[in-house]
Amino acid sequence: MSIFLETNRLTLRRFTDADEDNLVELDSDPEVMRFLSGGKPTPREEIRGRVLPVLFGYYERFEGFGFWAAEEKATGRFLGWFHFRPGKNAPRDGEIEIGYRLRRSAWGKGYATEGSRALIRKGFTELGVERVVAETMTVNLGSRRVMEKVGLRLIRTFHRDGLDAIEGFEHGVVEYALARADWERELRGVR
Numbered sequence: 001m002s003i004f005l006e007t008n009r010l011t012l013r014r015f016t017d018a019d020e021d022n023l024v025e026l027d028s029d030p031e032v033m034r035f036l037s038g039g040k041p042t043p044r045e046e047i048r049g050r051v052l053p054v055l056f057g058y059y060e061r062f063e064g065f066g067f068w069a070a071e072e073k074a075t076g077r078f079l080g081w082f083h084f085r086p087g088k089n090a091p092r093d094g095e096i097e098i099g100y101r102l103r104r105s106a107w108g109k110g111y112a113t114e115g116s117r118a119l120i121r122k123g124f125t126e127l128g129v130e131r132v133v134a135e136t137m138t139v140n141l142g143s144r145r146v147m148e149k150v151g152l153r154l155i156r157t158f159h160r161d162g163l164d165a166i167e168g169f170e171h172g173v174v175e176y177a178l179a180r181a182d183w184e185r186e187l188r189g190v191r
């Protein structure tokens, strides 16, 4: 197993072909997919033919960035994933987009916050990241709360085409960000 990062309760590791079932199951829960696809599951053929190859592509193209499978240390159970990647929503050098998707049984335990904090710390201290950004539907309050808890701040609300299958799309999308200097300043404040 190729471990990328460990926190108190989580192991973040690379995805492999053996994760096909994990991803199919994760995306089969309409509650998990509520603000992503309007609740529609991702078909197995798409996981196998498109999703997994995209994930593997990150490992080839980037050192230290991409999608990481999250396991609960205590049980070894697959919980979902985090991404921490250069991407279409983070086009500038040194800018990395963070995101997360966890199975419903794992919600409300602080896991998304714990994994995100660790990724942000690693990004700013070891990987040369200058700015972390994130996006979610305006109405995805759980996701926004995680962004806020890990120190990201609201930058803007905007509208994007093609999201009208998602409940609350009329309220648009929110963009959050955290610059390295602000992260360092907040850390100093905490001490």
Ligand SMILES: CC(C)(COP(=O)(O)OP(=O)(O)OC[C@H]1O[C@@H](n2cnc3c(N)ncnc32)[C@H](O)[C@@H]1OP(=O)(O)O)[C@@H](O)C(=O)NCCC(=O)NCCS
Pocket: 031, 032, 033, 035, 036, 099, 100, 101, 102, 103, 106, 107, 108, 109, 110, 111, 112, 113, 114, 135, 136, 137, 140, 141, 142, 143, 145, 146
């Ligand atoms: C978003 C998600 C990753 C959060 O994971 P999690 O491990 O439950 O998050 P945490 O426990 O670290 O923190 C969640 C916070 O949001 C709050 N929250 C959750 N749902 C909420 C809601 N509907 N309204 C307001 N706050 C909410 C929780 O109370 C908690 O805040 P608190 O610690 O101040 O009480 C998880 O719900 C998920 O995977 N959702 C489906 C996929 C998704 O939408 N991903 C984001 C796409 S951008």
